[in-house]
Amino acid sequence: MRKEEGKVGCGCLFFLFLLFLVVFGILFHPKTLRFIGGQLIYRDKILFSDVLYVPRFSEDSDGELYLAAFEELKKGNGRRIWVEDYELLQTSVVNILRRLAKERGVKEDLIKGIRLNGKESEKWKKLIELCKKERIRRVVVFVPEYSSRRYHIMLTGRSNGEVVFLINPVKLAFFNQERWWKESKSREAILKEYVEIISLYSEKFKYGRQKESRS
16 A cells, blocks of 8 residues: 555656646746646547537537537447437537437447536546446547546546546547647646646545555
């Protein structure tokens, strides 16, 4: 347990260091800033999966994550698409997506809406339980590229290997990876991700300490 906890602590220190580089880099060289932004991008090799899953991201105003999932389904990289469903203009998002999918040659019945409530960690717990119930073994998760590192950290080991999550980062139009520090929305996204990652490592570290104290 001490060895595992040490790894978590080192990860936390690493991202604290990167956060320092964000502040430092804003005042200095663009190459440093590009490096900092690039550290947030993580990509798994996409293998054929039971489910292509799209969580809800309010910043995905153009539906680019859903379109990316449609394309992967058409390529034959998944059996079906699951989306985190919610109401938009008093209409279920999954119904809107089914109409959109039909226009793009994707069968409507291959798209399923999943209602998940609670905090992000609670949502993933419920999704994993659903996957186990329906015997889903592999899931491709579509996220904005700047969030991909965080989702990799968050989902690694969460299901104890019973469900494998593969991260597929998608470039969103509003986000400028090459000059993120020059645009307010891109800058906000980067800084938010680093704060969230540090929070994840902090929670893991505290959890490790609690387990050790009980043992």
